[in-house]
Amino acid sequence: MEATTLVEKIWDAHVVDRGDADLLYIDLHLVHEVTSPQAFEGLRVSGRKLRRPDLTIATADHDVPTAEAGLAVSDAVGARQLQLQIANCREFGVELHPMGSAGQGIVHVIGPEMGLTQPGMTIVCGDSHTATHGAFGAIAFGIGTSQVEHVMATQTLRMAKPRTMAVTVDGQLRPGTTAKDLVLAIIGAIGVGGGTGTLIEYRGECIRALSMAGRMTVCNMAIEAGARSGLIAPDETTLAYLEGKQRAPKGDQWARAVEHWQTLRTDQDAVFDVEAVLDAGSVRPQATWGTNPGQTVNIDGRVPDPSALSEPAERGAAQRALEYMGLAPGTAMRDIPISTVFIGSCTNGRLEDLRAAAEVVRGHRVASTVRALVVPGSARIKQQAEQEGLDEVFRSAGFEWRLPGCSMCVGMNGDVVAPGTHSASTSNRNFEGRQGVGARTHLVSPESAAATAIAGHLVAAGDLN
Amino acid sequence: MRAVSSVIGRAVPIDRPDIDTDQIVPAVWMKKIERVGFADGLFQKWRRDPAFVLNQPERRGATILIAGANFGCGSSREHAVWALRDYGFGAIIAPSFADIHRNNLPSSGLVPVVAAAAVVDTLMAATTADATTEIVIDVVRRVVSCEQAGVQEAQFFLDDAAHHRLVNGLDLIDMTLQLDARISDHELRRPDWLPSCDGVVHTSSTVG
Numbered sequence: 001m002e003a004t005t006l007v008e009k010i011w012d013a014h015v016v017d018r019g020d021a022d023l024l025y026i027d028l029h030l031v032h033e034v035t036s037p038q039a040f041e042g043l044r045v046s047g048r049k050l051r052r053p054d055l056t057i058a059t060a061d062h063d064v065p066t067a068e069a070g071l072a073v074s075d076a077v078g079a080r081q082l083q084l085q086i087a088n089c090r091e092f093g094v095e096l097h098p099m100g101s102a103g104q105g106i107v108h109v110i111g112p113e114m115g116l117t118q119p120g121m122t123i124v125c126g127d128s129h130t131a132t133h134g135a136f137g138a139i140a141f142g143i144g145t146s147q148v149e150h151v152m153a154t155q156t157l158r159m160a161k162p163r164t165m166a167v168t169v170d171g172q173l174r175p176g177t178t179a180k181d182l183v184l185a186i187i188g189a190i191g192v193g194g195g196t197g198t199l200i201e202y203r204g205e206c207i208r209a210l211s212m213a214g215r216m217t218v219c220n221m222a223i224e225a226g227a228r229s230g231l232i233a234p235d236e237t238t239l240a241y242l243e244g245k246q247r248a249p250k251g252d253q254w255a256r257a258v259e260h261w262q263t264l265r266t267d268q269d270a271v272f273d274v275e276a277v278l279d280a281g282s283v284r285p286q287a288t289w290g291t292n293p294g295q296t297v298n299i300d301g302r303v304p305d306p307s308a309l310s311e312p313a314e315r316g317a318a319q320r321a322l323e324y325m326g327l328a329p330g331t332a333m334r335d336i337p338i339s340t341v342f343i344g345s346c347t348n349g350r351l352e353d354l355r356a357a358a359e360v361v362r363g364h365r366v367a368s369t370v371r372a373l374v375v376p377g378s379a380r381i382k383q384q385a386e387q388e389g390l391d392e393v394f395r396s397a398g399f400e401w402r403l404p405g406c407s408m409c410v411g412m413n414g415d416v417v418a419p420g421t422h423s424a425s426t427s428n429r430n431f432e433g434r435q436g437v438g439a440r441t442h443l444v445s446p447e448s449a450a451a452t453a454i455a456g457h458l459v460a461a462g463d464l465n
Numbered sequence: 466m467r468a469v470s471s472v473i474g475r476a477v478p479i480d481r482p483d484i485d486t487d488q489i490v491p492a493v494w495m496k497k498i499e500r501v502g503f504a505d506g507l508f509q510k511w512r513r514d515p516a517f518v519l520n521q522p523e524r525r526g527a528t529i530l531i532a533g534a535n536f537g538c539g540s541s542r543e544h545a546v547w548a549l550r551d552y553g554f555g556a557i558i559a560p561s562f563a564d565i566h567r568n569n570l571p572s573s574g575l576v577p578v579v580a581a582a583a584v585v586d587t588l589m590a591a592t593t594a595d596a597t598t599e600i601v602i603d604v605v606r607r608v609v610s611c612e613q614a615g616v617q618e619a620q621f622f623l624d625d626a627a628h629h630r631l632v633n634g635l636d637l638i639d640m641t642l643q644l645d646a647r648i649s650d651h652e653l654r655r656p657d658w659l660p661s662c663d664g665v666v667h668t669s670s671t672v673g
Contacts, residue, residue, distance in 0.1 A: 016651045017644050020625035025651050027659055035542065037498035048638070051648075057662040063496065077496040084498055086666060095662040103667055116660045128541040128565060142565050144543035145500075146572035146637075154641045156648055160624055162564075192483055193535035196561055226535060228564045249658035257658040292483050292538075313482045313533055320481070412492045431487040431539060433510050 003267035005164045006233050007199050010139045010264070014122045021160040027121040029151050030107045031058035031094065033085040034412070035126030039149035040088040052155045053093040057116065060085060060099045061106045062412050066375050066402035074414065092152075105378020105404045108132040108346040112216065113380055115245025119234035119261040124151055129346045129428065131222045134231030135215035136238055137264050139199065141229040162228050163273035165198035166266075169206035171280040176462040178356070179214030180348060180426065180445035182206070182278075183221040184286040184296045190276050192294040195227030198274055201266060202232050206280035212241040213352035220347045221428050224293040233265045285460035287333050288430045288443040290321030295430075297333060299448055299460045305329035324432050325440050326420065333458045336442070340423040341372040341453035342435070343446055344402075345409040348426035349377030353446040354385050358393040360450035360461045366398035367456030373400045373415070375407040399453070411436045424452040468634030469574050472556040472602040474528030476592040477518055482533035486566060489537065489545040503544060504551035523596035531589050532559045534582075537566025546573050556602050558609065558621075560585050571627045572637075576604055579622040587614050605632055 004012075017023035029052075036058070043050060050056065063078040082099060089096035097103035103110060108129055111117040119137035124130060126148040133140035147157055167186060173179075187194070200222050202215075210218065215232050222230025239258060242248045249257040287299040295318065297304065306318035306329065322329065327336070343349075343357050354376060366372045374394045376382035382404055385391055391401045408415040409427035416436030417423040423441050426449050430441035444452065447461040455464060494506040511517045518524060530549065536559040537545060546569045549557065556576040570577045580588075591614030592598040598613045607628065608618040623631075630637060641648075 014651075016647050020629065023641065023644065023647075025648070025655075027655075034495045038500045038543075041498070041500075046638075048642075053664050054661040062492075075496075081496055081498060089666050093664045094666075095664050096666045098666065098668065101667045116662075118660060121659070126541060126543075128539065142541035144541055144546070144565065144569035144572060146543060146569065150638050150641065153638045154648060155652075156641055158626060158637060158641065159568075160626060192538060193561060193563075196535065197564060223539075226538060226563060247660040249660075253658035257656070260656065292485070316480075317482055410492050412495065429485075429487070429539060431485045433491060434487050437510065 003269035005266045005270045005272060006137065006201055006231065006264055007139065007162070007164050010120055010122065011161055013120070016156055021158045023156050024122060024159050025156050026124050026151050027055060028116060028123045029056045030111055030123065030125035030130065031056060032062055032107045032125070032127060033060045033081050034062040035145050036088070036148055037081060037084055038145050039152055040092065042149040043092070043152055048153045050092040050094065050152045055155060057095045058085065058089050059097040059104055059107050059110055062406045062410060064099045064403070064405040065413050066405050066407045066415060078413065102379050105380065106346045106349060106406055108220070109349060109377035109381065112136065113378060115242060115248035118242065118248065119238060120264050124157065128223045129220050131229040132216050132220040132346055134219040134222065134229050135212060137231055137234035137261070139229065139231065142223065162199040163197050165195055165200045165227065165274040165276070166272040167200050167202050168204040168275070168277045169202065169280050170204050170277065172206055172209060173280045173283060176460060177283050177285055178445040178447060179210055179217040181286045182280065182283050183218045184288065184293065184443060185283045186278060187221065187225045187294045188296040189278060190225055192224060192292045193226040195222060195225040198227050200225070200227045200230040202230055207232055208235065211352060212237060213350045216350065217347055221293065224428060234261045285445060285448050287448065287458050289325065289327060289333065290318060291324055291430055291432050293428065293430060293443060295321055299333055299444065299458055300463060301333055303327050303329055303331040303333065336422055336458050337369065338424045338452050338457055339370060339421040340417045341370055341449050342375070342408040342423060342425040342427065343373065343449050344375030344377065344407055345427040346377065347428040348446050349375060349381070351381050351384050353426065354381070354390050357446040357450040358390045360447050360464070361397045361399070361454065362393055364397055364454040366453045369456050370453050372398065372453040373402055373408065375402040376404045378404050408435055410434070417441070424449050424458060466634045466636055467574055469555070469576060469631045470605050472528060472576055472604065474600065475526065475596060475598065476529040476531050476588065476600050477524050477527045478531045478589045478593045479518060480533060480589055483535045483538055484532055485539035486537055486542050486545040487539055490542065490548040494548070495542055495544050500547060501551060503548035507548040507552045521596070526553070528553055528555045529600050529602070530554050530557045531585065531592060532557060534560045536562050538563035541565045543569045543572065546570050546575060550575055558585060558588060571631050574631065576602060576631060577623065577627070578602055578609060580609060580619060584609065584616060584619045587616055
């Protein structure tokens with residue numbers, strides 16, 4: 001038999017009809033309030049049914065306010081969208097975890113924590129960070145609203161088979177260096193268009209050593225390298241995470257599932273269309289200096305000089321980025337004053353991330369010049385963190401302890417960075433205006449974000465004192 | 466959907482790579498629940514600069530956007546396509562597109578024209594120098610021409626599935642629903658351990 005990659009194995013098992021683009025069956029459709037209203041409306045207008053409500057799950061994350069004070073949605077447009085989601089889910093029989101419910105959270109956080117995200121599945125959502133679910137060895141990718149409607153109506157998608165890319169990370173991460181630093185370094189190395197047209201399989205010793213939380217962080221940002229998604233072959237770490245989760249298989253089904261999952265790996269002789277290799281030992285804590293996630297340097301490094309770039313388009317982009325960021329070439333990253341720190345998002349809002357940040361914070365105070373927020377990725381994570389006393393660690397250090405949601409990653413719920421000021425953020429995008437009009441975002445790990453909140457300037461946790 | 470066999474018109478050049486969908490339409494526009502009315506959101510932040518190309522009077526009525534590589538990267542928001550469409554664009558010419566955005570464009574009848582970098586550069590230069598420059602995109606034959614720029618029937622890439630859909634104005638959902646029996650067959654073969662959702666709207670304290 002011909003040697004195939006993991007992506008090809010999963011893809012081929014889901015093809016309903018072959019063509020210029022294949023018709024792919026979708027095992028799980030995740031829905032949030034922002035990219036679904038027009039799709040539900042489309043079904044209504046055309047008199048179509050939602051084919052598989054039992055494979056569809058919704059939650060509210062983008063619009064939800066996170067202020068501890070209460071759940072009032074001050075903006076009428078956001079409130080209308082949340083209300084409409086409840087009505088739509090009732091009408092079409094879709095499981096929904098709305099604002100204020102115990103199962104609510106960022107859509108890419110609740111799927112895994114409920115055990116809905118499993119190896120070998122095809123998972124889609126009207127959200128580019130659906131790539132997160134690839135950490136379990138699933139093909140998971142973001143789609144537009146027309147495709148959301150298509151999945152609702154048919155439980156399938158017409159998709160050209162992506163090319164395959166292997167990103168192999170050899171060696172081990174040095175102490176104090178995280179999965180976030182690794183994925184930023186990967187994007188820095190291959191570029192924000194480096195994965196275009198491909199689906200990345202992350203492999204190698206370093207990837208195998210990552211926890212599921214770390215794997216989710218790395219897969220989450222595959223899209224920032226231009227890839228449709230990223231995935232990691234399931235192994236013992238994956239099984240240990242899944243076993244006993246609410247919606248994971250049980251008993252005999254678990255045994256049969258595990259047997260199948262163990263076949264989900266790239267054959268030894270399989271060939272990838274593109275390959276990149278990175279040495280984990282060379283990765284240091286990162287911080288972005290520009291307006292795309294590939295514009296990253298070591299956090300103890302300096303803002304690069306655009307004139308040193310040979311490629312004219314890249315040089316122009318770097319110059320524009322520095323202008324937007326209000327930074328001069330050669331500035332030490334640690335000299336950039338930070339006024340907002342955001343710990344959260346589908347990239348770094350999981351319990352492990354909060355624990356790691358809390359470890360750094362313990363015994364320190366947030367600098368007087370900094371506003372610092374912790375926004376748990378889900379209501380469950382918030383509850384677990386509170387049981388461990390993490391909320392108290394953050395609160396007593398001067399952090400705001402918030403309700404779960406996307407919050408300041410996308411700035412749709414009122415949580416924004418003030419114009420012209422700099423933020424250190426554990427989220428995934430440092431695009432112009434992403435965190436608010438004129439906001440200047442530096443992407444970092446949870447550990448670096450915590451240390452930065454204390455120092456008042458960009459710094460790695462290891463260099464705090 | 467309306468069939469699209471060609472897009473002919475003047476162009477707006479934005480010579481930047483990696484134009485992300487947050488720039489094409491800011492997130493605040495995603496609070497809308499309609500599919501139309503996004504024109505004012507298009508490049509909203511950049512349009513605050515009076516010198517921005519879209520604000521130049523001579524660019525009004527342009528139907529083609531020319532941009533740098535990796536156009537439409539970032540968020541999957543189809544609102545970006547709706548903003549481009551509502552503003553009046555029928556095609557985007559770039560050396561490359563982000564995958565999700567490239568897939569989203571034809572859903573609203575917009576043509577993602579993936580042209581060779583040299584062709585994009587030539588068209589960009591010509592339309593930057595002269596706003597009246599007219600570009601002809603032959604969608605059926607997948608070639609782009611521009612007399613003023615000296616570009617004659619330069620081939621561009623448009624994947625076969627998108628080409629078929631655009632040229633014939635097909636509704637993708639209708640096409641797929643014709644394969645209902647095949648879909649049902651696949652459903653019979655799905656492993657029984659795969660997870661399912663409960664269909665319940667979980668209010669207050671219930672955990673699903």
